[in-house]
Amino acid sequence: MQLIDIGANLTHDSFDHDRDAVLERARAAGVVQMVITGASREHSPMALALARKHPGELFATAGVHPHHASEYTAECDAEMRELHTHPEVVAVGECGLDYFRDFSPRPAQRRAFEQQLQIGGETGKPLFLHQRDAHADFMAMMKNFEGRLGPAVVHCFTGTREELFDYLDRDWYVGITGWLCDERRGQHLRELVRHIPANRLLIETDAPYLLPRTIKPAPSHRRNEPMFLAHIVEELARDRGEDVATVAASSTEAARTFFRLPPR
Template structure:
């Protein structure tokens, strides 16, 4: 099976000591391509640098996570727009709203979110979006911009069935993580994961975050890695009543189409 991790924070400092080994372990597990998340200006630059080091295998996003929204300035906007023009940058984001922690004031989050939606509209690149505990504002803002945007994925979706269908109605894709492997928080999602249309579904680890709690054999480290993507795939396939190989083919094809990626092995 060939898998694509559409959301991996490979620039995180927890990977500094063994990043190459992490990449090799992911390859051995069948993860043939990764989209590396840019969550700040510095993080977006680092993601782009890593993508350029492995052309055709790694790709980057350029954006500002809502946790860092207060850092969004005119200068940051200019630099982010420059990054977004790079061919290795395949999406704008991680942008959105996070009212669970409110590390940045909500007004700053809304301002940065709209600015990045505008950047997506200007560049024509897909949007990689973050949502947590902010459905009403997030949906309202996205609805205003949706007809000016290209493809949109609500990554690491954790919401309700009603929220899911609200984003499907906006022609959004849905990214699923190891959250569904968490018996404390993800159980509610299993009742409706089969309702996500096959052509709107993608998978991701969000590493180093969200290590699947039901992972077997267990890994002593709390750090999540892209090599566990097959475990997330297997959990999702079981819930949807699909064969893992079929779901792998579907989600990989969706990711290539969404992010406009080459077929693995067709580069360099």
């Protein structure tokens, strides 16, 4: 079984003491390739550096998460554009809108998102998108770039049925994480994931965040790792009424198609 984790924050400092061991555990669990999320001015170059250390296995995104939108200056835009000249950087983002926490003012979020959509339109690279509690503005901004963008994935989908079908109607991809395994917040996803076409379904851990709550026993440190992607696939397969091998194969093929990854 070959798996691809399309969203892992492996530049996070919680991995600084054992990053090589984390990668080895992921390989042992069937994770053959990963896309390392770049979500800030600081971490996007780090994601590229990590990808370059593991050619063909690790890849990177480069972008500025809405939480960090206030840092998206002209200098930041130039830095992002330079990062996207490197072949190891396979997607624009993580970018989008987050009105749940509003860590950056909403006008700053919209400006940063628009500038990154411009990079996506100019490079033709896929978009790695974030949306939380901002669906109407998010869809309106994406519509402004209609016909000018490459493929898009709404990463770490946790939204409503209406939101899901808005994305699917536009042929976007959907990223599913261990949120599916959260009986408090993710129960609605158990039914919704049945509606995602196999060729639009991507899987991710969002490590070190979102440790699946159904892992027993839970690790004492509560840190999520890419090796737990196999557990997410098992839960996803059960909810979709499919074999684990089927979900693994289709999601891997979809990830390679979306990010234009080489076979492994």
